[in-house]
Amino acid sequence: MTDISQFDSLAQLYADWSEMPFRQHLEFPSVLGFVGQVDGQRILDLGCGSGVFSRQLAKRGAATVVGFDQSSGMLDFAVQQEAKEPLGIRYIPGTLPTELHGSFDLVLAVYVLPYARSYNELLSLCRSAADALRPGQRLLASPMSPAINTDPSYYSRYGFRITPSGPLTDSTPVDLNLRFDHYDAHVTAYYWTAATLEKALVEAGFTSITWHPYQVAETDDVDPAFIEPYLYCPHAAIIEATKTPVRCDG
Template sequence: MQSQFDELAALYEDMALWPFRKDIEIPNVLALVGDIRGLSVLDFGCGTGMYSRLFKERGAKRVVGYDVADGMIKYAKEQEEKNPVGIEFISELTPTLENIFDLVVGVYVLPYAATHEELYTMCSTMAGLVKSGGRLITLPIHPEYDPNPKYYEPYGFRLISDNPYTEGGKIQLELCYSNYDVKVTAYYWSSSILKAALIEAGFSSVEQIELFTSSTGDLNKACSTLKNYIKKPHASILECKKEKI
């Protein structure tokens, strides 16, 4: 399936090393993921498979990476072929995957739902993969992100919107780190709309968790370099739980 991300695989792989991801986002996600030894994990919107590989390194028994972007999934499969660790990369979800995963992780997928219907469909699809008692961890655009286009420029990107904080309003994401100059379209959804869609999709609880600074590496350097980002992060984390039946 073609998508606006088909040609961005190399960029997305490189983005894992950008300071705001390396020192804040990734450690936060992994801390919330916790001990996954022996568990089954699906990486929803896996991109190049970076998180999928991290989950496998941390002892997940089964890891499935799913993405609809042909370019992304091709890149992820190539990495698995070069260094096989037992990750399955797929571009279609089949009924055999329903209600079997202990954990589903969807990093930056909700912002690409353009309508309420698409948002609910995405939430419902992710919920349908999670087993009873399981969890979804997903990162939307922070409901209170800074609308100043230049605010996030020091961290490698700009968020540009003609009507900030409008439900379903377009946000142009411009990636401007190093020699990159790439634009993709995302959409804004408030905390209340996101939570309502996730509850309707089948989760019994949805908790918004704020990003905090890394507990790894040079914390003082991270705090100094990313001081303003920490004040107004562009993303938050939602932890969604399915009631155990």
């Protein structure tokens, strides 16, 4: 798997990045809109990072929220936020315990799949999500968009720059430069085509794969000149898939 330690010192940066306008006006409303009602649900935030989505899911009424991440720095930050404002979120490092397999109604995986360096690693992440879900339940993931704009300056207004290391093919390394306020940090992600993402999901046991567009809430007062370039060419996609239901033959 990709070098998880690259995230250990970036928890506060990622928490502050969640306040960026494109995330507030587009990403969060879109992702949480497709999540839908969470009352009474058991949700796994796979690759929870600083816990931004975990906390939102808990506040929206999920019965159980488990945040899982392999970055100790990210998890430490998330645990500190839970201590400051207890919401009943459980954070787990390392490997998801087997007793939690098959127990979740939803797995959310925002900015997780882009950190698989090889197809086997991508498949492993998809299988981890499938293992966690009950049959017939959903994965909602946000991989790097297969149609990203390769002009490094295109996304600069949104607080980051994207620079592929070469032509966009499966597993091409991409430099993500998070540059806003006083921050200027780099992490390495990996590009995957839509066909390969769907192949990994199907091989992991998912069906009914759907790609969702971003949406702006009608109540949002946001400058179209600011938001429309992202709507036209987002850096991340939203993909939904269902774990294959158990068949009851005869």
